[in-house]
Amino acid sequence: MTARLRIAIQKSGRLSTESQQLLKSCGVKFSVNEQRLIAHADNMPVDILRVRDDDIPGLVMDGVVDLGIVGENVLEEEQLERDCLGNASDVVKLRQLDFGACRLSLAVPTEFVYGDASSLEGLRIATSYPNLLRRFMQNKGISYQDCQLKGSVEVAPRAGLADGICDLVSTGATLEANGLYETEVIFRSMACIIQSTTPQSDTKQALINKILSRVNGVIRARESKYILLHAPTETLEQIVALLPGAENPTVLPLNDETNRVAIHAVSTEDLFWDTMEELTALGASSILVMPIEKMMG
Ligand code: ATP
Numbered sequence: 001m002t003a004r005l006r007i008a009i010q011k012s013g014r015l016s017t018e019s020q021q022l023l024k025s026c027g028v029k030f031s032v033n034e035q036r037l038i039a040h041a042d043n044m045p046v047d048i049l050r051v052r053d054d055d056i057p058g059l060v061m062d063g064v065v066d067l068g069i070v071g072e073n074v075l076e077e078e079q080l081e082r083d084c085l086g087n088a089s090d091v092v093k094l095r096q097l098d099f100g101a102c103r104l105s106l107a108v109p110t111e112f113v114y115g116d117a118s119s120l121e122g123l124r125i126a127t128s129y130p131n132l133l134r135r136f137m138q139n140k141g142i143s144y145q146d147c148q149l150k151g152s153v154e155v156a157p158r159a160g161l162a163d164g165i166c167d168l169v170s171t172g173a174t175l176e177a178n179g180l181y182e183t184e185v186i187f188r189s190m191a192c193i194i195q196s197t198t199p200q201s202d203t204k205q206a207l208i209n210k211i212l213s214r215v216n217g218v219i220r221a222r223e224s225k226y227i228l229l230h231a232p233t234e235t236l237e238q239i240v241a242l243l244p245g246a247e248n249p250t251v252l253p254l255n256d257e258t259n260r261v262a263i264h265a266v267s268t269e270d271l272f273w274d275t276m277e278e279l280t281a282l283g284a285s286s287i288l289v290m291p292i293e294k295m296m297g
C-alpha cells in the first residue's frame with residue numbers, strides 16, 4: 001500500500017463542506033479540483049479521496065483507504081449489509097463528529113392513522129436503508145414488505161409505490177412538503193470518522209493518531225468559548241458559579257482597583273444572553289465572549 005495516508009470524504013452533498021473544513025482546521029492543506037477524485041495535501045503525506053458517501057464505509061473496510069468521514073447511518077447500514085452476507089466489516093469508529101446530525105425515521109401519509117409500529121404490519125415501506133429498517137422491524141416482531149429505492153423515497157407513497165417510508169429527516173420540512181408525518185425514530189446519526197482494522201505501519205498510525213488528536217482539539221475548541229469579564233470581589237463566587245462549565249477560572253488583579261478583579265475562563269458551552277444579563281446584575285462588566293480557534297492538552 002501507498003505510504004501516503006488516504007482519507008475518503010463525500011464528494012458533494014451534506015457532509016462535503018464540513019468534512020473538508022475539518023481536515024483543513026487540522027492543518028491538512030489541500031485544494032479540491034471539482035474534476036478530480038484525489039486531492040493531494042501539500043504539507044503532509046495525505047491524500048483526500050472524494051467519493052459518493054455510500055462508498056466510504058466499504059472503501060475503509062476493504063482497506064482501500066485508511067480513514068473515512070461518513071454518516072453513522074451509512075456506516076451502520078453497510079455493516080449490517082456485510083454481516084448479512086457473511087462478509088467481514090473490519091472498521092472502527094474513531095469518534096463521532098459534531099456535524100451531519102439527522103435521524104432515520106418512519107413516516108406515513110397525513111391521513112394514515114398510526115398507533116405504533118405494528119400499524120405497519122403487512123404494509124409496504126419504501127427505504128434506502130433496508131438493513132436498518134429490517135433490524136428495527138424484526139426487533140418489534142413486525143412483518144412488512146420491502147420497497148428499496150436509492151432516491152426519491154419521500155414521493156413513494158404518493159406515487160402508490162408504498163404505504164409508508166423509512167428515510168432520513170433533519171427538520172421534517174421535506175416530509176411535510178410530501179404530505180407525510182414522522183411517526184418513529186429508528187436511528188439517530190452524526191458524521192463520524194472511521195478507520196480500517198487492518199494494522200498500519202507505525203508511521204501511518206502515528207499520522208492517524210496525530211490527525212485524530214487534532215480533530216479532538218478542533219471539536220473541543222468549537223464547543224468552547226473564552227470568557228473575559230470584570231467582577232466585584234464580593235460577588236466573585238456567584239459570578240464564577242454562573243459561567244457554564246468553567247471550572248478553574250483565572251482571577252487577576254486590576255490596576256488601581258482593590259474591589260474589582262478580571263476573570264478569564266474557558267467555558268465548555270456558549271454563554272447565553274440570559275446568563276450575560278444575570279452576570280451584569282451581579283456587577284460584572286466588560287464581558288467578552290470569544291470563539292477559540294484551537295485547543296490542546
Ligand atoms: P452521495 O451522492 O454522496 O451518495 P447522498 O445524496 O447519499 O450523497 P446527502 O443527502 O448529501 O447524501 O447526505 C449525506 C449524509 O448527510 C447522510 O447520509 C446523513 O448522514 C447526513 N444528513 C444530515 N442531514 C440530512 C438530511 N436532512 N437528509 C439526508 N441526510 C442528512
Ligand code: MG
Pocket residue numbers: 052053054
Ligand atoms: Mg449517498
